[in-house]
Amino acid sequence: MTPNESESHPPLSPEAKNHSTRRDFLLQIGILINAIAGFMIGIPIIGFIFSSLIKKAPPVWFSLGPTSNFPENGMRRAVFENPHRREEDGQTSRETCWVSRGQGDQFKVFAANCTHLGCPVRWFNESQLFMCPCHGGAFYADGGYAAGPPPRGLYVYEHKVEKGELKVKAGVLPTLANPV
Amino acid sequence: MSEKDKPITSALVNIAMWVERRLHIVKIWKATGGHPIPKSSASWFYVFGSMTLLCFSIQIITGILLSLVYTPSASEAYRSLEFLNYHWTLGWFLRALHYWGSNCMVIVMFLHMTQVFLWGAYKYPRELTWISGVVLLVLTLGIAFTGQVMRFDSDAYWGIGIGAAVMGRVPLVGAQLVNLLLGGPIIGTDTLSRFFALHVFVLPGSILALVSLHLRLVLLKGINEYPKPGIQVNRKTYDQTYEETVHKEGFPFIPNGIDKDIVANGVLLLVMVGLAIFVGPKGPGIPADPAIRISDASPDYPFLWLFAAAALAPHNTEWILFFLLPAIATVLLFGLPFYANQGEKHFSRRPVSILVVLLTYLGLGLLTYAGLTGPWSPHMEAWSGIPTKPEFIKARTPLELQGALLLQNKQCRNCHAIGGTGGHRGPDLSAVGTRMNEPELIRQVIQGGGNMPAYGNNLSQQEVKALVTYLVSLRPANTIPAQIPSMPEKTQAGKAERVSADEPAKQPQTGG
Helix, strand or coil, rough: CHHHHHHHHCCCHHHHHHHHHHHHHHHHHHHHHHHHHHHHHHHHHHHHHCCHHHHCCCEEEEEEHHHCCCCCCCEEEEEECCCCCCHHHHHEEEHHHHHHHEECCEEEEEECCCCCCCCCCCCCCCCEEEEECCCCCCCCCCCCEEEEECCCCEEEEEEEEEEEEEEEEECCCCCEEEEC | CCCCCHHHHHHHHHHHHHHHHHHHHHHHHHHCCEEEEEHHHHHHHHCCHHHHHHHHHHHHHHHHHCCCCCCCCCCCHHHHHHHHHHHCCCCCHHHHHHHHHHHHHHHHHHHHHHHHHCCCCCCCCCCCHHHHHHHHHHHHHHHHHHHHHCCCCCHHHHHHHHHHHCCCCCCCCCHHHHHHHCCCCCCHHHHHHHHHHHHHHHHHHHHHHHHHHHHHHHHCCCCCCCCCCCCECCCCCHHHHHHHHHHHHHHHHHHHHHHHHHHHHHHHHHHHHHHHHHCCCCCCCCCCCCCCCCCCCCCCCHHHHHHHHHCCCCCCCCCHHHHHHHHHHHHHHHHHHCCCCEEECCCHHHHHHHHHHHHHHHHHHHHHHHHHCCCCCCCCCHHCCCCCCCCCCCCCCHHHHHHHHHHHHHCHHHHHHCCCCCCCCCCCCCHHCCCCCCCHHHHHHCCCCCCCCCCCCCCCCCHHHHHHHHHCCCCCCCCCCCCCCCCCCHHHHHHHHHHHHHHHHHHHHCCC
């Protein structure tokens, strides 16, 4: 015991002092044990919660089928299975994109999600416009913004033509923060 | 009482006393159900709190029962809902009761909040009761939204899509928030699972905890007395006055003060059961298959106003709607009991409170109505599926008829109604000939603008001519065709003058 301690505390019997010190020690040990255990439980819990961010599923290349499926100077809807799908995803992993083909192998692939609030846009060939059923956003055939509340043109997927197949890089829901 | 009964009676009394000595039921009862309330609080206006609690109880019971059959997996959820609807005995009824119970809960909770606001019950000393109520409001809207996702159909799917798109607008961490909301890269089974966990564990648990706090505070601080105009709340004297009122002219909540609550709750139960039986469960609608083309997507009643506001907000102002307004609302709602802590309680002395309520109800009501009718959405099938009334075709020249056909085939009617039928995104064209003349119509069709796409790349010169000729002919009998552009004449003329005046003026400068 230090002189400081005897000054600040009223004098105790040696027995009581011993008792108190042992309790204090046990309390400190107890807090330490629980803190260690807390970390050992807490960190895995945090890791579990953020799993989808830690094991991030990035966009990947996959085929939309032979280029002959898409006529020149036309717009076609392509349905694909999301490359990250699990069996339990059922129909939700069936996704849509719009493939615009110009002359030859000139392609442009648009995500179906409207840039306003993500609803599925639909192509109207006669008026050459994409229209959104939710809030009336409209886009031109090149994906550019035409009218309504969307803040930008349609999201464009990266694409390439390999061995006669049209391949796109997709698999993540496009949003303004992550426009593919 | 006969002699024979006596031993039995005293035995029963003994048992009761034995139990009482161990559980102290009388004491608990006096502090809860039998707590004293001011006589004036036994009012018809004070029934909404217990009604909200009743709705929540119904939701818990029906929710637990539904979870016995429901499968929270993206591939199975829809099928299990159909199984509930068509196969499981009275599954449709439980689903309907859960759905209508949820709508009733939101409505009754709003009424409760309105009453508490107008009757000044949030003032001293019930600040925390109000604040816990505001948190309960947020939690209840949260449980309503996650509940809508449980009905895993296309509305639910695109509803999550909207949620993800809103999250995607958050600066810096938007992409991470979207990922956490969805539990992965896309809307899939992991998304449904986390909404399920929120809907059946996290949110109900939090609501139960907060309802306990809310009720505990009601018991601790007493139910608000029915306010009288002219009586001021004063922090120094309020507690004593309230104590005296309860002591002098109070009675226990049960049995004296609960009659109106019982009647109101009985009526509410009948309404819920009636809606469940006669209107039935909602959906599930179109399956949650993003490859299915949908013509519309809209949320459940409690969120229609928000859906409508998102459509009507001016271009690029969504951040105000999704981030600024909620922030302001949070500050106002949490701050209310602090900046209006004392003073008058009665609404007749607080005209601003009446104005706030009227404007809120008007705003939410009109937006909900707009959400139900959805006039901003293009009518996706109007061009191919809606007939044109004879008066818009009759006695037209071949060129005009060609234009009428173009108007139909180029899907103009998806956004423009003629004779009231068609889309309502753009203006009705029935009398467009009285508003715009030929040059202006040509400009509008080719260049678009004012929220209309440009058709310049899409129509040949002859097609524009035919279309505009038809549009000019669209005016009621005995009306004059538009002579001048409907844009303010001065601005246009002024602009034109400036351009022509500037050009010659600039040329010498650049040249010299």
